[in-house]
Structure formats: structure tokens, C-alpha cells
Amino acid sequence: MKYDYLIVGAGLFGAVFAREAKDRGKKCLVVERRDHIAGNVYCEEVHGIQVHRYGAHIFHTSDRRVWDYVCRFAEFNNYVNSPIARYKDELYNLPFNMNTFSKMWNIATPAQAQEIIASQIADLGIMMPKNLEEQALSLVGRDVYEKLIKGYTEKQWGRDCRDLPAFIIKRLPLRFTYDNNYFNDRYQGIPIGGYTELVEKLLAGTEVRLKVDYLKNRQELDGLADKIIYTGMIDQFYDYALGVLQYRSVRFETEELEMENYQGNAVVNYTEREVPFTRIIEHKHFEFGKQPTTIISREYSSEWKKGDEPYYPVNDDRNNALYAQYRERAEKEARVIFGGRLGGYKYYDMDKVIAAALELCGTELG
Ligand code: UDP
Numbered sequence: 001m002k003y004d005y006l007i008v009g010a011g012l013f014g015a016v017f018a019r020e021a022k023d024r025g026k027k028c029l030v031v032e033r034r035d036h037i038a039g040n041v042y043c044e045e046v047h048g049i050q051v052h053r054y055g056a057h058i059f060h061t062s063d064r065r066v067w068d069y070v071c072r073f074a075e076f077n078n079y080v081n082s083p084i085a086r087y088k089d090e091l092y093n094l095p096f097n098m099n100t101f102s103k104m105w106n107i108a109t110p111a112q113a114q115e116i117i118a119s120q121i122a123d124l125g126i127m128m129p130k131n132l133e134e135q136a137l138s139l140v141g142r143d144v145y146e147k148l149i150k151g152y153t154e155k156q157w158g159r160d161c162r163d164l165p166a167f168i169i170k171r172l173p174l175r176f177t178y179d180n181n182y183f184n185d186r187y188q189g190i191p192i193g194g195y196t197e198l199v200e201k202l203l204a205g206t207e208v209r210l211k212v213d214y215l216k217n218r219q220e221l222d223g224l225a226d227k228i229i230y231t232g233m234i235d236q237f238y239d240y241a242l243g244v245l246q247y248r249s250v251r252f253e254t255e256e257l258e259m260e261n262y263q264g265n266a267v268v269n270y271t272e273r274e275v276p277f278t279r280i281i282e283h284k285h286f287e288f289g290k291q292p293t294t295i296i297s298r299e300y301s302s303e304w305k306k307g308d309e310p311y312y313p314v315n316d317d318r319n320n321a322l323y324a325q326y327r328e329r330a331e332k333e334a335r336v337i338f339g340g341r342l343g344g345y346k347y348y349d350m351d352k353v354i355a356a357a358l359e360l361c362g363t364e365l366g
Helices: 012-023 064-071 098-105 110-124 132-157 195-203 218-222 317-331 350-365
Strands: 003-008 028-031 043-046 049-052 059-061 084-087 090-093 187-189 207-209 225-230 247-257 267-270 279-282 294-303 336-338
Touching: 003 012, 012 028, 012 195, 012 225, 012 350, 043 195, 049 294, 059 064, 059 350, 064 350, 084 132, 090 098, 090 132, 098 110, 098 132, 110 132, 132 294, 218 225
Parallel strands: 003 028, 003 225, 028 207, 084 267, 225 336
Antiparallel strands: 043 049, 059 187, 084 090, 247 294, 267 279, 279 294
16 A cells, blocks of 8 residues: 545634654545645635635634644634624624623613513513523523524524524633633734644645545545545535435635725624524634735525535534434444544534544554
């Protein structure tokens, strides 16, 4: 065999594995279907601005090992994510915090906010939240749910909030301090120079072949390596033999505007149902850019169908059960290891992908 590992997919999972394998003296070949590395964290520099081609990525983690690891390959700036939510003409701070509540109810103290939320929750009588709607209502009450959650979530997931799992909303912090930091994590930032450069450094010294579709060249590629690390869609790997897993896809409308500052913030969520996009990203603000023009992307969410780019696994009961069947099959593979957001069919953040890759390196590479 020419290579120890064939790595399918040049995203974060594959790149971390490649780096660790190389550092332990293994020979890897990375094949990537797209014409660039870095998967969905890919950024492209346009007029000095790093444009997040597949949606905004803000690195955040509480895992010291992961943070130390990424800091070996990039320096991070001190960007702190503080999105704005726009509901009709009303603007609110996210995540749900005292700034949000004081604007919503014209109040000032945590006690006042807690009292209003408690009275709205009491009216509902939800004991054990069974779905996203009940989870959200029992966390923040009706006003916040109706204005800032319901419309956004239904656009993002294309499903009624009563048909969605509660865990999705648990990603969002709720706090009774005036703190607009979207994440509770200890470490946060954007890599200076962009994510593509970070992944380039991970892949330095490893052979990468772009525009190579593994599934279309399987026989030939399988013959090149002892083992395969597969980071594509697990159901596609098996030609959807057990059924099709559901994903959400995203479409971006990106444009450059002849102005310095369009919306004053990197992320503005449009939480009302009637606006067709979910959010507008103004890329330069991730890096405190001072360029004379600006680049914005409107983000539209859609149901994934074959041929689209998959972004978000829809981790509801049906899909999780189907994934478990694929997983069972995958575990019997002698030569193939599955990983990443698509290989593991999990709504992973970047740090969790890196942690999972490092964990695999520990067991696989020693
Ligand atoms: N969410 C919401 N309103 C918002 C932002 C988020 O209701 O203004 C909910 C929504 O259900 C979404 C989830 O929180 O799917 C997670 O949002 P986040 O922005 O963390 O997800 P991302 O798309 O960035 O992974």
C-alpha cells in the first residue's frame, strides 16, 4: 500500500487527523470533492475581507486541550459574538439577557425580568418539555418565544417548533446579567488570517487532491491505503441503502456594497417569519475590518435534497434512529472510520469536531 490512511474530506476533522498522523510518521492522502480545502469553515479573501463562504464560523470552546491545539496553528483575535435580533422594527440583543428583557418589557432589574418570565411560564403549565416549543416557552416565556424564537427556528429548520427536539434551543444561553456574549465558553475568537490558512497549516506536508470525488472513484482509491477516514455523509457512503437522513442546507446571497458599514454588527438575525432569510452576516466585523467597502451575505435555509451541500443534520428521533442503523453497519467496517459532522450525523461545533478527531488519533495512532 502506498499510504497508511486515505482521508476523505479536507475539513477540520480530516485535517486534524492528517496532521496528527503525519507527526507520528504515517503517510496520508487527503481527497476532497470540492476545489478547495477547509470544508465548511472555508474562507476566501475578497478586497481584504475574509468571506465565510459557507456561513459564519466563530470559534469557541471551554476545552483547554482543543484551545491550545488550535493556537498552535493560528493566532486568534478577540472577537466576541454578540448577535442582534431584529423582529419587525424592534432590535434586541442576543443571547437572551437583561438587555433583551429591559427592551422587551421596559424593566431594569433581574428580579423584574424573572417575575415576568415566571408569570408567563406559570400560565402555560408545562412540566416536562417534550419539544422545542415547550422547552423555549418554559425557559423564557411567551413574549420572547413569539418574537425571537418561533419565526427564526421555523425558518431555520423548516419544521414546526413542536416537531423539533428541545436540545437545539439549549445551545442558546439565558442569563440575568447585562452580558451580550453569545457563548458561555472560556475561549473565543476568529483565527487571524482566516480559517483556510489554519487548515492549510494543519495539512502542511500532506498530499491533498482536490476535485476528487471518493464515492465515484472508490475502487481505485480504496486500493491506495490501508485504512480510510471518511468524513462525508454516512448514508451516502452506503448509497442510502437504509434510507435517506435529513439535513438542512443553506443558500447565501453575497454582495459587496459601496459603503464602509452596513449593519454595524457581524450577525443580525431576522426573527420574523415573513422575512425569507434567517440572518445577514457582515463579514468584516468578525475582524474589526476598516476597508472602504463591505461584504454581506443573506442566509436562506432550505431542506437538503440530493446534490445540495448538507449543513445541519436534523437530529430528531426518526433520523437518530436511522443513523443508529448506519452506525451499526459502520462499526463493522474493518478499514473505514467515520468522523466529523456528516460522518457522525451530529450538530457538532468546531471544537467538538476537533476534540473528536484528537480522540480518534489517541485510539488509532497511539
Ligand atoms: N435561535 C432562535 N433565535 C435566534 C437565534 C437562534 O430561536 O435569533 C434558535 C434556533 O432554534 C436555532 C438555535 O437557536 O436553530 C441555534 O442557533 P445558533 O445561532 O446557535 O445556530 P448556528 O446556526 O449558528 O449553528
